[in-house]
Amino acid sequence: MSSIQNRRQEYRSLFKQNVAKRLLVDKIVRIIVFSCVIIAIIPLGSILVEVFKNGITAISIEFLTDTPGSVGSGEGGIGPAIQGTLIIIGLSSLIGVPIGVMSGIFLSEYGDNKLAKSVRFFNDVFMEFPSIILGIFAFLIIVLVLGHFSVWAGAFALSLIMFPIVARTTEESLKMVPTTYREAGTALGLTKWIITFRIVISAAKSGMVTGILLSVSRIGGETAPLIMTILGSSQFFSSMDTPMDALPLRIWRLSLLPYDSAQLQGWGAALVLIMIILGINLGIRYYFANKKKYFLQKFD
Amino acid sequence: MNKVNLNLKKRKVISDKIFKIGATAAGTYVLVVVVLIAFQLVSESYPVWEEEGLSFITKTDWNAVEGRESFGALPYILGTLTTSAIAMMIGVPLSIGIAMFISDAPPKIGAPLGFLVELLAAVPSVIYGLWGLYVFRIYFRDWFETPIHNAFGDNIWLFSGNPYGLDILTASVILAIMIIPTVSAVSREIMKAVPQQQKEAAYMLGATKWEMFKLAIFPYSKTGLIGASILGLGRAVGETMAVTMLIGNATGIGAIPSSLFGPSQTMSSIIANEFVEASPASIHMPALIGIGLILLLIAIVINVIAHLLVTRMLKIKEGAINN
Numbered sequence: 045m046s047s048i049q050n051r052r053q054e055y056r057s058l059f060k061q062n063v064a065k066r067l068l069v070d071k072i073v074r075i076i077v078f079s080c081v082i083i084a085i086i087p088l089g090s091i092l093v094e095v096f097k098n099g100i101t102a103i104s105i106e107f108l109t110d111t112p113g114s115v116g117s118g119e120g121g122i123g124p125a126i127q128g129t130l131i132i133i134g135l136s137s138l139i140g141v142p143i144g145v146m147s148g149i150f151l152s153e154y155g156d157n158k159l160a161k162s163v164r165f166f167n168d169v170f171m172e173f174p175s176i177i178l179g180i181f182a183f184l185i186i187v188l189v190l191g192h193f194s195v196w197a198g199a200f201a202l203s204l205i206m207f208p209i210v211a212r213t214t215e216e217s218l219k220m221v222p223t224t225y226r227e228a229g230t231a232l233g234l235t236k237w238i239i240t241f242r243i244v245i246s247a248a249k250s251g252m253v254t255g256i257l258l259s260v261s262r263i264g265g266e267t268a269p270l271i272m273t274i275l276g277s278s279q280f281f282s283s284m285d286t287p288m289d290a291l292p293l294r295i296w297r298l299s300l301l302p303y304d305s306a307q308l309q310g311w312g313a314a315l316v317l318i319m320i321i322l323g324i325n326l327g328i329r330y331y332f333a334n335k336k337k338y339f340l341q342k343f344d
Numbered sequence: 345m346n347k348v349n350l351n352l353k354k355r356k357v358i359s360d361k362i363f364k365i366g367a368t369a370a371g372t373y374v375l376v377v378v379v380l381i382a383f384q385l386v387s388e389s390y391p392v393w394e395e396e397g398l399s400f401i402t403k404t405d406w407n408a409v410e411g412r413e414s415f416g417a418l419p420y421i422l423g424t425l426t427t428s429a430i431a432m433m434i435g436v437p438l439s440i441g442i443a444m445f446i447s448d449a450p451p452k453i454g455a456p457l458g459f460l461v462e463l464l465a466a467v468p469s470v471i472y473g474l475w476g477l478y479v480f481r482i483y484f485r486d487w488f489e490t491p492i493h494n495a496f497g498d499n500i501w502l503f504s505g506n507p508y509g510l511d512i513l514t515a516s517v518i519l520a521i522m523i524i525p526t527v528s529a530v531s532r533e534i535m536k537a538v539p540q541q542q543k544e545a546a547y548m549l550g551a552t553k554w555e556m557f558k559l560a561i562f563p564y565s566k567t568g569l570i571g572a573s574i575l576g577l578g579r580a581v582g583e584t585m586a587v588t589m590l591i592g593n594a595t596g597i598g599a600i601p602s603s604l605f606g607p608s609q610t611m612s613s614i615i616a617n618e619f620v621e622a623s624p625a626s627i628h629m630p631a632l633i634g635i636g637l638i639l640l641l642i643a644i645v646i647n648v649i650a651h652l653l654v655t656r657m658l659k660i661k662e663g664a665i666n667n
Contacts, residue, residue: 066555074554077441078445080438080439081442083438084438084439084528085461087464088461088464095471143370146367147367154364159368160371167374170377172578172579172647173582174583174584174639174640175584176584176616177640180615180619180632180633183619184388185384207373235359235360237362237363264468265467265468265469266468267468267469271619271620272619275620292585296470296589299474314474322463325463329459
């Protein structure tokens with residue numbers, strides 16, 4: 045009798061030991077995993093804090109609108125850089141968005157064959173191409189042929205980064221539109237392109253806009269392809285055939301200078317750039333959080 | 345009457361045909377661009393292959409002085425591989441930890457944290473560089489590199505060299521931060537793709553959460569997680585600006601990575617640094633384009649492998665849901 049009880053006791057303690065150890069391991073892993081998240085968020089916090097803290101002291105009306113002063117003087121501003129970034133974003137969108145949207149339509153509406161399969165695959169791979177390679181490509185086929193740096197070369201290079209992103213998101217959002225919408229169009233005797241543009245795209249608009257804005261925020265911060273295409277300049281935009289400035293380029297050039305005043309201006313430019321890009325990102329997030337419910341309801 | 349109808353029908357067919365051709369052309373644009381890029385890089389870098397032959401890949405010289413031009417890509421290939429490897433060693437475990445936390449946390453906590461981590465991807469590379477140069481480098485040098493160097497520098501070659509902050513390790517750590525959003529987002533999707541039944545079966549056996557990950561999620565998602573890491577590797581290999589600003593930009597034989605605290609140079613950073621100054625007439629520019637070609641080949645191989653692994657994994661998920 046007592047031997048059975050003893051044995052039970054023994055088993056119970058063994059069981060407890062086993063479970064206690066496993067629970068301890070579990071707890072340790074939980075702590076490690078949570079600290080991974082914290083470790084990743086610290087740099088983000090530090091970047092945002094430093095950019096705001098240092099950048100805000102540089103910002104003034106003159107800083108935002110003036111041309112850069114002489115090197116190291118700490119005078120002048122980043123007017124041409126802001127203007128250049130806006131111009132280059134506009135021009136790249138002009139090239140990249142139509143191609144991206146049409147490519148997305150192809151993948152979604154005619155995407156049931158081998159060609160579309162390989163297009164989809166290469167789109168994904170192309171999206172991860174090092175951006176500096178695209179800069180070299182634009183340099184070789186535009187700058188080298190024309191013989192001078194050109195705003196179009198920069199816009200072309202950035203449009204290459206842009207269109208796969210737009211194509212991908214367009215495809216995804218067009219696919220979310222129910223087939224019944226298209227069938228309704230066909231039943232009315234409409235042609236396929238009218239169905240696509242008037243019915244399918246108008247239903248999938250918000251997703252497509254999200255994709256376009258995401259790609260804009262991506263190219264807004266691109267530096268590498270601009271080095272060899274628009275070069276950078278300290279004058280305001282004058283023609284398509286001369287070098288132009290852009291915010292990321294200006295930040296890079298400022299960071300190469302050994303002066304404290306240049307460092308301060310760099311932070312100021314970084315603040316402007318990060319406001320544009322995070323503004324777009326957070327805006328999409330907010331817009332989409334409200335829109336998503338509506339979007340889903342519409343199709344239920 | 346009949347004739348009119350026929351005409352209408354014909355016009356319809358033609359406009360649709362044009363639409364289809366337009367869409368197909370836009371779709372094939374990406375294929376054309378990929379082929380053109382490869383062709384351009386090969387043909388424009390031809391002079392350097394002609395001059396140096398395959399030894400371009402194995403030589404360490406880098407001399408652009410006229411008359412004594414000699415170029416070798418080895419230091420930069422090694423620089424890229426070293427920084428990317430260190431970035432992977434730091435970034436991948438962190439990312440998988442993040443993915444574990446977020447895929448398992450209740451949506452109210454997981455979604456905002458996941459969004460914060462993904463915001464890391466929105467920060468432009470040049471701002472990482474700026475932050476690394478003026479903020480991170482200083483702390484890292486004073487709190488990590490100098491003590492380590494003082495403790496081990498004389499005995500272990502890895503920690504030799506005077507820590508100045510502009511070195512391989514700083515660049516790699518910044519790279520690691522930059523790949524975290526990519527790797528963790530893809531890993532999270534892949535962990536979520538594990539069928540619920542697998543997890544429930546593990547819980548039913550009395551597994552703790554960690555044991556559930558070991559029993560159910562890791563074996564099921566192994567391929568996909570490897571794919572996600574390789575995707576991060578692709579990012580790290582192609583990253584330019586932040587590395588250019590932090591790696592110290594050595595050239596020639598001095599750029600061969602010898603110590604964690606020594607300067608080096610990657611393929612993309614040497615292109616960013618020298619491309620504009622190189623003259624298209626000399627062999628300097630073909631050499632840089634040749635490095636671009638090598639970089640492109642490495643990036644393509646890495647990304648093709650990653651995409652095959654990841655899409656295979658996510659396809660399994662679709663099948664599992666349908667059945």
